[in-house]
Amino acid sequence: MYMTREVPTGILGFPVTPFNDxxxxxxxxxxxxxxxxLDSRLEAIFVACGAGEYHSLNTKEYELLIDLTKSVVEDRVPIYTGVGGNIQEALQRAEISEQYGVDGYLIMPPYLIYGSQExxxxxxxxxxNHTPLKAIVYHRDNAIMNLDTVERLSEIPQVVGFKDGVGNMDTNIELTETIGKGLSWLNGMPMAEVTMPAYIPLGFTSYSxxxxxxIPHISRKYYNALLKNDHQTIHEIYQDVILPINRIRRQGKGYxxxxxxxxxxxxGLPVNSQNVRPPIxxxxxxxxxxxxxxxxxxLEKYPREAIEL
Known part of the structure; x- marks a missing residue:
């Protein structure tokens, strides 16, 4: 049933949910x-997660997004869903994900409560444990785990990955040095391109x-440069794209x-930027x-057609 504990490596796609007027x-x-x-060659699609405004989706919309994703992807790349928040809702949505035959899900933090490690x-x-699907645990906010907790979770066959959204490198080193290939490691920091150079040496092989x-082609050019230790290209993309955008991102809650x-x-994609749901x-x-x-x-300096995806 559990053929591999690996999750897709490389750049992971987290589509937004577009709303009409x-x-x-x-x-x-x-x-x-x-x-x-898909045309941009991203390695997986994570539907109805944080970027997809999971917090605001009702169950009917959640199912709709999974169904639409399945119909478009057609097994070309793995599909993961988001589950979490209210644990009863999370279990229900895990069941829905299994019914639709997706590859796995990202378990997001629980709703509001700061629990003990247990x-x-x-x-x-x-x-x-609720389904046989692959599970990735999301380390962030009110679900910050210590080594013992992550080790215990890694013993569950369904748990295949750990996504870090905290950025504590002491913890990341301890986890990756202790658990190693027992899990796949994902960088889930806000605008992960900013921090990916620090994560690759630790064994983090993918990022959201x-x-x-x-601009997926620029992210790809940047990631390829990281893998090749092409410091000049990394520096230029940092200065031209990543750091300027990240400075804007830090200007507002929900950005x-x-x-x-x-x-x-x-x-030019068919998204109305005004159509977001509260509290965004x-x-x-x-x-x-x-x-x-x-x-x-x-786009003038890095035209899409000039970059191999």
Whole structure:
């Protein structure tokens, strides 16, 4: 049943959920978005996770997004879903994910409560054991785990990966040196391109990329440069793209999502950047114009057709 404990390596796609002006999921726009990610050769699709505004989706919408993703992907890349928050809802959505035959799910932190290490273990293990699907535990916010907890979780056959959204390198070194290939390691830091050079030597082989929703070819060029130790290219992309965008991202709460939608709208994808769900708000006009300027210059210097995906 558990053929491998590995998860996809490389750049992982986390599509947003586009909403129309009536606040409903825009199905055609979502199909276009997933096709764009597939055409960009991203290694997996993680549907209805943080970037997809999981926090605001009802169960019907959740099923719709999985169904749309399955119909577009057609087994070309692995599909993972997001589950978490309210544990009963998480278990229900794990069952839905199994019914749709996805490859696995990312278990996001529990709703609101800061539990003990035993409580965090019980939360992740209960969800992971609920189906035979692969499970990736998300280390962040109110689900920060110590070595003992991660080691216990790694003994569960379904738990195949650990996604770090904290950035404590002491902890990451301890985990990877102790557990090693017992898990796959994913960089889930906000705008992971910023920190990926520090993660690769530890054995982190993949990351969730916000900018791959709108400039995936530049993220690919950057990642290839990292693997080749091409420091000049890394430096240029840092200065031209990654750091300027990250400076905008830090300007507002919720920008981790709304900035993605703005970038997608700017490059011509069918996303209305104003259509986000509370508590997320659209980015400010001045930040939108700043992002537009960055992307215009970036696309001139790094045209999509000139970069091998």
């Amino acid at each position: 009536e606040g409903k999921v825009d199905e055609q726009a979502y199909r276009t978005i997933v096709n764009f990610l 409580g965090i273990y019980q939360y992740f293990s209960t969800i992971a 990329s916000a900018i791959s929703n709108y 981790a999502i709304s900035l993605i939608k703005a970038g997608m709208e700017i490059v 708000t659209p980015i400010k006009k001045e930040h939108y114009e700043e992002l537009k300027k960055i992307l215009t210059l970036a």
